[in-house]
Amino acid sequence: MPSPKFAPLAFAGVCALASAASQAAQSGAPEGALDIIAWPGYIERGESDKNYDWVTPFEKETGCKVNVKTAATSDEMVSLMAKGGYDLVTASGDASLRLVYGKRVQPIDVGRIPNWKNVDPRLQDAPWHTVAGKHYGTPYQWGPNVLMYNTKVFPKAPESWSVVFKEQQLPDGKSNKGRVQAYDGPIYIADAALYLKATEPSLGIQDPYQLTEDQYAAVLKLLRAQHALIHRYWHDATVQMSDFKNEGVAASGSWPYQVNALQGEKQPIASTIPAEGVTGWADTTMLHVDAKHPNCAYKWLNWSLEPKVQGDVAAWFGSVPAVPAGCKESQLLGAQGCATNGYDQFERIAFWKTPQAEGGKYVPYSRWTQDYIAIMGGR
Secondary structure (H helix, E strand, O other): OOOHHHHHHHHHHHHHHHHHHHHHHHHOOOOOEEEEEEOOOOOOEOOOOOOOEOOHHHHHHHOOEEEEEEOOOHHHHHHHHHHOOOOEEEEOHHHHHHHHHOOOEEOOOHHHOHHHHHOOHHHHOOOOOEEOOEEOOEEEEEEEOEEEEEOOOOOOOOOOOHHHHOOOEOOOOOEOOOOEEEEOOHHHHHHHHHHHHHHOHHHOOOEOOEOOHHHHHHHHHHHHHHHHHEEEEEOOHHHHHHHHHHOOOOEEEEOHHHHHHHHHOOOOEEEEOOOOOEEEEEEEEEEEOOOOOHHHHHHHHHHOOOHHHHHHHHHHHOOEEOOOOHHHHOOOOOOOHHHHHOHHHHHHEEEOOOOOOOOOOOOOHHHHHHHHHHHHOOO
16 A cells, blocks of 8 residues: 555656556557467467467557467366466357356457358357356357277277267277276266267256266266276377377367377378267367456457468368358368368257256256266276
8 A cells, every 4th residue: 555645646646547448449540469278289380390370460450469379178268367467268158158157258248349240150159158148258169079099099089979979899909998098087987978869868868967866877887987998087288299200099079189180290090070070179269257358359359350360270270160251261271171071060069058956956066066076086
């Protein structure tokens, strides 16, 4: 607290700063900086590959210096947003509603985003970012959680997720025990639920994110049995790629990003969407409720929906653009890039969303978190 004789001066300074901030917000003047939490590979400035750079042109055009904090899991993103100090986050569906209901993000004004018109109509009102008719962010990229496999072990693509859920002999004559992986996140419970929805229809599972107590118990039983098969519960894409190259891992749920990267290294890797379907992610760039650089943030929200930017991100990450025009505007993505990354598989994907109890009818996400931690620990 300042001494009394300096208080008026300090108060005047605060008022001046507040007035300046208000004027900047009203005028849309960029603040000169932008802090983003993002998945690895989502915000590239040519440091990994000079061909992939959608940050430098943005900075030159707007004067907003982009700072990126990468996060490996949705839980990490939620935690960072809770601490504050960031403007935007590229949140997946298992985090977006938590951020909305936790009042960590604010509704956006699509009128300030001319490129909103470019967004895939299938995503514009998606339930993982639209609440009570308000949009809490702009769609960024989406894709399936594919089954990645070693082609030396599987001469033909596996037809079912059973290769990671049920102990069995793989085509190379060896057991799958210790050779498969599962995602290190409570949302993976939905993968098991989706598998049981197809293989045990008597359970009556309709939505893998809305599980009754009986359905939930059956899913946990499957996951506890799976624990004995697991080589590693993964969340770091780089570590998973190393495991496939060096640790003898044969199959796992994964992202197209790892598949593309390993194929780029000429590794014996391929992916498939099994008969039971897949879960998937549709990420939303969301604005922090206390963003310090809202004008730069809005400029990024608009920039991120430029067709070429969308296509280039998809080419690098192995995802699908939230802007269909991105399929044609990016030379890096190529003519078949969107098809390869799953553009036509939209209806087969059960997109991540935060499980809600809905008055006690379904098991809430808090239980998913508690129980999955126990399962990973072998309990």
